[in-house]
Amino acid sequence: MSESLLSLARTVGREAAAFVADRRPAGRVDVAATKSSPTDVVTEIDEACERLIRERIFAARPDDGFVGEEGNDVAGSSGVEWVVDPIDGTVNFVYGIPTYGVSIAARRDGEVVAGYVINIASGAEWGSVRGTGSWRYDGDERRVLFAPVPESVAHALVATGFNYVPEIRAAQAAAMATFLPQVRDIRRIGSAALDLCGLAEGQFDAYLEQGLKPWDLAAGGLIAAEAGLVLSGLDGPPGERMVMAAHPAVAEEYFALVRACGF
Known part of the structure; x- marks a missing residue:
C-alpha cells in the first residue's frame, strides 16, 4: 500500500x-x-x-x-x-x-x-x-541513496536554516557563533525538504534546524532516515523545537555538540 x-x-x-x-x-x-x-x-x-x-x-x-x-x-x-x-x-x-x-x-x-x-x-x-x-x-x-560516513564532526559541512521571528533568530545566531568554529562550515539553502534530500545524497554531512513544521519535515525526514541517517530532537523525537540529523558514526558526538552550543 x-x-x-x-x-x-x-x-x-x-x-x-x-x-x-x-x-x-x-x-x-x-x-x-x-x-x-x-x-x-x-x-x-x-x-x-x-x-x-x-x-x-x-x-x-x-x-x-x-x-x-x-x-x-x-x-x-x-x-x-x-x-x-x-x-x-x-x-x-x-x-x-x-x-x-x-x-x-x-x-x-x-x-x-x-x-x-x-x-x-x-x-x-x-x-x-x-x-x-x-x-x-x-x-x-x-x-x-546511502548517506556517506563523514570524516569527522570537525570536518562536517552542515545544512541549516533560521527562524523568521527576530527574537528567535537572535538566539540562533548566538548559538551558531559557538557552533560554527567547531565544524567545517554551514550552508543555508532555504528549503528544509531539499536540505534533507541533499543530506541523504551526501551533499552535506549533518543538519540542524529549529522551527520546522510537519510539512517541512515529513517527506524529507523519511528520505534522510531511509538513507541511513539518524534524526533527533534536543531531548526527544525531531520536531519544531529542533531537528538534528547525522550519520550514525558521528551522530552522538554531533548531537552533543548541538546541545552544548545552546540551540
Whole structure:
C-alpha cells in the first residue's frame, strides 16, 4: 500500500511542480501574505498549488486526511493523512533562487510511510517508502541513496536554516557563533525538504534546524532516515523545537555538540 501512496504522491507532485513552474513570472514574485513574521511570506501561487494537490489527492483517495502549510486541513476516516508543503522555500521562489520544491508525504496512523520531494526549478526528484529505502529518480529508474560516513564532526559541512521571528533568530545566531568554529562550515539553502534530500545524497554531512513544521519535515525526514541517517530532537523525537540529523558514526558526538552550543 505504501508504494501506491508514493506513486500517487509522485504523480501529483510532478503535476504541482509543472503548475508552479508554468505560472512563475519573470523577476520577483508578488507576496500575497505573511505568516510568522513580515519576512515569512506566502504567494498566491503557493495557495493555488496547495489547492491543486488537495483536489488531486481527494479525487484518488476521498477518505484520506490532509494537512497543508496553507491551512484548510481536512480530517479523514481512512487512517491515511497527507502532509503537504506546496512550495518549500517560498523566499527562494519569490527571489528566483532555483532551490524550492514540492514536498508530499503520507502518514498512516501518525507514522510517515511514504515521501516525495521535487525541486521545481531543476526537476530533481527524491522518494522513499518506510522500510524499503530512499532514492533519487533518474527518469523512472531509482538510484538508491546511502548517506556517506563523514570524516569527522570537525570536518562536517552542515545544512541549516533560521527562524523568521527576530527574537528567535537572535538566539540562533548566538548559538551558531559557538557552533560554527567547531565544524567545517554551514550552508543555508532555504528549503528544509531539499536540505534533507541533499543530506541523504551526501551533499552535506549533518543538519540542524529549529522551527520546522510537519510539512517541512515529513517527506524529507523519511528520505534522510531511509538513507541511513539518524534524526533527533534536543531531548526527544525531531520536531519544531529542533531537528538534528547525522550519520550514525558521528551522530552522538554531533548531537552533543548541538546541545552544548545552546540551540
